[in-house]
Amino acid sequence: MTAVPEQKKAPEATTPERLPAAGRRGGGPPWMSAGMPAEKSMNFGPSARRLLGRLRPHRVTLSGIIALAVTSVGFSVIGPKILGHATDIIFAGVIGRQLPPGTTVDQAVSGMRAAGNDNLADMVARMDVVPGVGIDFDALGRTLLFALGLYVAASLLMWWQGWLLNGVVQATVLRLRAEVEEKLNRLPLPYFDRQPRGELLSRVTNDIDNISQTLSQTLSQLLTSLLTVVGVLAMMFWISPLLALVALVAVPLSVIVTQQIAKRSQQKFIAQWTHTGELNGQIEEAFTGHELVKVFGRSPEVEATFHAKNEELFRASFGAQFISGIIMPAMMFVGNLSYVAIAVVGGLRVASGAMSLGDVQAFIQYSRQFTQPLTQVASMANLLQSGVASAERVFAVLDADEQSPDPATPARVVEPHGRVEFENISFRYDPQTPLIDDLSLVAEPGHTVAIVGPTGAGKTTLVNLVMRFYELDSGRITLDGVDITTLRRDDLRGRIGMVLQDTWLFGGTIRDNIAYGRPDATEEEILAAARATFVDRFVRSLPDGYDTVIDEEASNISAGEKQLITIARAFLAEPSLLILDEATSSVDTRTEVLLQRAMAALRSDRTSFVIAHRLSTIRDAHLILMMENGRIVEQGTHRQLLAARGAYHRLYQAQFAAAVVDDEATPAAAAPAPARG
Structure with missing residues (x-):
């Protein structure tokens, strides 16, 4: 839209009773958000x-x-069996050299039995030995080279798989970030009123980064670990079912241990990320209002709140x-118990000739391969819990209620003149708290409608309703006879220029900030808007002129200069409807007079x-x-309202308690001011 995007301030009628403390977006003291409630989390499984x-x-x-x-794990799983065969070749060579040359295996076994060495005879009978012949190095070399090739191929395939998976994960996180950004643009303004900015930023940045880290570090390992468990289990049953x-x-014992520990850590991780978001919100608020904190001497309270939140985060993080x-x-302990049991039983079976030494060696390797992925999965439990807590x-945010969609067949303003009519509108932030009820008024084309009244009267709320930042409870608002709810929001806001008391500038040059109102504007149009709003006067004194870069907080220019730039932005946008919310509050008196003349020209059409x-x-x-409590209690021109000696007269006299010499004022306007209070 061409409306000047200023930082939205909370509605004037929004009081602590209407919104929870957590909903104050940078407007209240930073220590007020310390007690924000934690959100209810979903279950681990569905998330x-x-x-x-x-x-x-x-x-x-x-x-x-x-x-x-699957291929990589298959190669890795076959490896121990091949190495076990190499061990059998070496062992057979060692035993064969000790047997009498020229005899057969059967003769050697018979001799051992005759000598009473039945266990040794059973073992030799199962071996592929040649009496009198040592190790077959050719066969050993071929076997080892084959095993080496399998492991190299497995590593290359695993690297390829990890590269592809990383691309999938990053593309998924990229899409998630984009969806969250698009979602934020579809959320209504009340959602942001209820969310501290630091908490929302933590969800959009920290939590998504944590999801990315979790998926990158766990998916590949989980897939490999599960396939390894299946492959190793199949090989173990093939070698020795016993x-x-x-x-x-060890498996059920490991599962029970993991479940019991993970159950206790899940809530800790949810609390960890909740406290992280709350702490971010408190820090963001404290540093945004740093000057006010110092002025009111509330640093001790801010520090106390920070230390309390930091301590809560420490306890939750430490516990998790x-x-x-x-x-x-715990898993390593269970795995070591299994390893000892396999070594003892396997040794007895080798001694009895029921298994070969190579098979026992392979099985011990498989037992390690079997417990290792289980241990890895268990060690990833903290990452998984943390990542899923962030995903929740x-x-x-993604599940939050969105603003009502634009109409499928939107209406159009054929001849824009800028006539705005409020027809019996009613609006409440809280259904139980009245604010604006049955309000009607007409703003004719080319007219300037001033809205005054005490804080909380509903002045800013009224213009927010024109912008459709909030939806009406009843009644309707029309722009040039067209109900604004039948227009696309972009079309409506594209006809409105808005300058707020709270200025908003982005990191960039002064030229870019002025052109934000109309990106396709020419250099001459930008300079014309700057001269009309007296921006040119102070920009010429800067070393880099219009190329001066405004930092993130716009701290290198004064508050009044920032406001002049935002007004120049509105001039450049050339809207048909202009909304000025205390647009000259930060400029000096002389500049304000000049701006009044410039804005009078801007408002003329x-x-x-x-x-x-x-x-x-x-x-x-x-x-x-003149508004009070969401109602128009008086309306008219300056002279008429002063002459009526009502609410406007009292407000005027409160501002000008001393005698005011005003050529335009009526005798009533110069009357002695009533006592305050």
Whole structure:
């Protein structure tokens, strides 16, 4: 839209009773947000499935990744069996050299039995030995080279699989970030009123980064670990069903240990990321209002709140990491018990001739390969819990209620003149708290409508309703006879220029900030807008002129200069409807007078809504609305309202308690001011 995008301030009628403390967006003291409630989290299972479901668009690539993983794990699983065969070749050579040359294996075995060495005879009978012949190095070399080739191929395939999977994960996170950004643009303004900015930023940045880290570090390892468990289990049963059953005893024990520990760590991780978001929100608020904190001497309270939140985060993080960290040593202990049992039983079976030494060696390797992936999966429990906790927080943003969609067949303003009519409108932030009820008024084309009244009267709310930042409870607002709800929001806001008291500038040059109102503007048009709003006067004194870069906080120019730039932005946009919310509050008196003249020229062909607290700035308005408690209690010109000696007169006298010499004022306006209070 061509409307000047200023930082939205909370509605004037929004009081602590209407919004929770957590909903104050940078407007209240930073220590007020310390007690923000934690959001209710979803279950681990549904959240994890939803997170994995986001990989669905990459089905083809994922199929290739699984095929590569299966092949790689297959090669790795065959490796120990091949190395066991190499061990058998070496052992057979050692034993064969000790047997009498020229005899057969049967003769050697018979001699051993005759000598009473039955166990040795059973072992030799199962071996492929040649009496009197040592190690067959040719066969050993071929076997070792084959094993080496398998391991090299497995490593290359694993690297390829990891490269592809990393691409899938990063593409998924890229899409997630884009969806969150698009979602934020579709959320209504009340959502942001209820969300501290630091908390929302933490979800969009920290939590998404944590999801990326979790998927990158766990998906490949989980896939490989599960395939390894299946492949190793098959090989173990093939080599020795008895030893396989011994190894499997450790599985239920490992599962029970992991479940019990993970159950206790999940809530800790949810609390960790919740406290992280709250701490970010508190820090962001404290540093945004750093000057005010210092002025009111509230640094001790801010520091106390920070230390309390920091301590909560420390306890949650320490608990989460400590509890999940117990999983690894517990799994290693269970794995070592299994290893000892396999070594004892395997040694007895080799001695009895039921298994070869190479098979036992391979089985011990398989037992390590079997427990290692289980240990890895268990050690990833903390990452998984942390990642899913972050996913829950991001999904909460994606699941938030959106603003009502634009009409499928939007209306259009055929002849824009800027006539705005409020027809019996009613609006409440809280259904139980009245604000604006049955309000009607008409702003004619080219007229300036000034809205005045005490804080909380509903002045800013009124213009926010024109912008459709909030939806009406009843009634309607029309622009040139067209109901604004039948227009596309972009079309509506593209006809409106808005300058708020809270200026918003982005990091960039002064030229870029002025051109933000109309990106296709020429250099001459930008300079013309700057000269009309007296921006040119101070920019010429800067070393880099219009190429001066404004930093992130716009701290290298004064508050008044920032406001002049935002007004120049509105001039350049050339809207048909202009909204000025205390647009000259930060400029000096002389510049304000000049700006009043410039804005009078700007308003000459368009309807203007001017929210003002300084009544001297709106004397020439065609219509002044005096609002109290969401109602228009008086309306008329400056002279008429002063003559009525009502609410506007009291407000005017409160601002000018001393005698005012005013050529335009009526005798009533110069009357002694009533006592304050």
